[in-house]
Amino acid sequence: MASILIIDDDKFIRKTFLDLLAPKGHDVFTLETAEAGLAFIGTEEPDLIFLDLKLPGMDGLSFLEKLRLKKYDIPVVVITGYANVDTSVQAMKLGAKDYIRKPFNIEEILLIVDKIVQEKQRDDQLAYFQKQKDTILGYGDIIGNSKPMQNIYRFIDQVAASPKTTVLIRGETGTGKELVARAIHYKSERGNKPFIEVNCSAFQETLLEAELFGYEAGAFTNATQRKKGLMELAHNGSFFLDEIGDMAPGLQAKILKVLEKQTFRRVGGTKEIMVDTRIISASSRDIDKCIKAGTFREDLYYRLNVATVELPPLRERKEDVLILAEHFLKSYNAEFKKNILGISDSLKDRLINHSWPGNVRELKNTIERAVLFEQGKMLHGETITLTERSIKKEDEPGKISIGDQGVSLYDLERSLIIQALHKANYNQTKAAGLLGLTRETLKYRLKKYKIKH
Numbered sequence: 001m002a003s004i005l006i007i008d009d010d011k012f013i014r015k016t017f018l019d020l021l022a023p024k025g026h027d028v029f030t031l032e033t034a035e036a037g038l039a040f041i042g043t044e045e046p047d048l049i050f051l052d053l054k055l056p057g058m059d060g061l062s063f064l065e066k067l068r069l070k071k072y073d074i075p076v077v078v079i080t081g082y083a084n085v086d087t088s089v090q091a092m093k094l095g096a097k098d099y100i101r102k103p104f105n106i107e108e109i110l111l112i113v114d115k116i117v118q119e120k121q122r123d124d125q126l127a128y129f130q131k132q133k134d135t136i137l138g139y140g141d142i143i144g145n146s147k148p149m150q151n152i153y154r155f156i157d158q159v160a161a162s163p164k165t166t167v168l169i170r171g172e173t174g175t176g177k178e179l180v181a182r183a184i185h186y187k188s189e190r191g192n193k194p195f196i197e198v199n200c201s202a203f204q205e206t207l208l209e210a211e212l213f214g215y216e217a218g219a220f221t222n223a224t225q226r227k228k229g230l231m232e233l234a235h236n237g238s239f240f241l242d243e244i245g246d247m248a249p250g251l252q253a254k255i256l257k258v259l260e261k262q263t264f265r266r267v268g269g270t271k272e273i274m275v276d277t278r279i280i281s282a283s284s285r286d287i288d289k290c291i292k293a294g295t296f297r298e299d300l301y302y303r304l305n306v307a308t309v310e311l312p313p314l315r316e317r318k319e320d321v322l323i324l325a326e327h328f329l330k331s332y333n334a335e336f337k338k339n340i341l342g343i344s345d346s347l348k349d350r351l352i353n354h355s356w357p358g359n360v361r362e363l364k365n366t367i368e369r370a371v372l373f374e375q376g377k378m379l380h381g382e383t384i385t386l387t388e389r390s391i392k393k394e395d396e397p398g399k400i401s402i403g404d405q406g407v408s409l410y411d412l413e414r415s416l417i418i419q420a421l422h423k424a425n426y427n428q429t430k431a432a433g434l435l436g437l438t439r440e441t442l443k444y445r446l447k448k449y450k451i452k453h
Contacts, residue, residue: 144320171311174361193237201246219268245285
């Protein structure tokens, strides 16, 4: 479905377009002048414009010139009642996508709308793709030959063959949940369509809703234009909701609606928008405990949990540690333009025996630092520091201990964030690294827990 603007001073033509396109599910807006059209696109920015070339005041060609100067990327189909080919050609040179002549051929209009709307959707999706750095084919960066990983590969193949099935991926932070989600998408028949992802813990509730579903102009302060949400971009593809256990209950209800009815509304909107997308979700939290605590909807859990997999922590697949380390060594050799030949035997023992609380992500970061600072031809223990995470002593800031009455998880997380900030000298990027978080996620949690420097 698309937002379509008709600019024509003929009332009959405006009504013809409205009666033709509105029943197809499109949002149709009609205006009489080019000046009104320019004001309209300043807030709405429609997906398609039908423009009469002969208008009172500013004519259609002048309108196209204004659009080009303002760098609006909106497809325009010009309407002409004259057999003047030169005028139509001039309009095309100014950026018009196509033209139609009066009297109209109804089938021609419908074909033009379908073609341009599909092209616009493709272009929007392509623009999103260009922001993504990684393209995953097959199993991509999922590496390991251990028995637990062989089970994961089988799961990916089975679920990929069923492109509508919802998937829930469980696992500790750093186990590769996003990589599994990408592999499921790219191995499925949806693989040539968008894979859109969002981290639910990185946004406040209102911001996450706007990011997911988009918003209408005037929906809130500074919402001067309509904005499509990521859910629309995921049409015919897959949508990955990372850390869904952190999603607010109000938004959980809206995700449930998408799963049950395949529709949603933009923030501030009244129109139901159809979307066909496979929902893949992931969480490092224990969702069962969240349900008992009343922070996660049980009905949503049942819809997400159609196919579920638990990713093993790295400490439970020790045989993969050196395979991963060698892979990361090769990758960072290329990135840093180095020629480190391998890993020393003494360091191999340390890597295998480490518990890796941050899992594959911690191992990757460890090898990156080692390659960056290594001056010799082999990675040695001197270039790597492996420390187990532990609660600090009582005299250090942010200390919290479990008493006879138990402990608040809220207070515990807040305490760990404060400890990380102290340890990192209040450098948020370093503190986020200590906690296995992104900087954006840390900033969100600083606000959530009301932690000030």
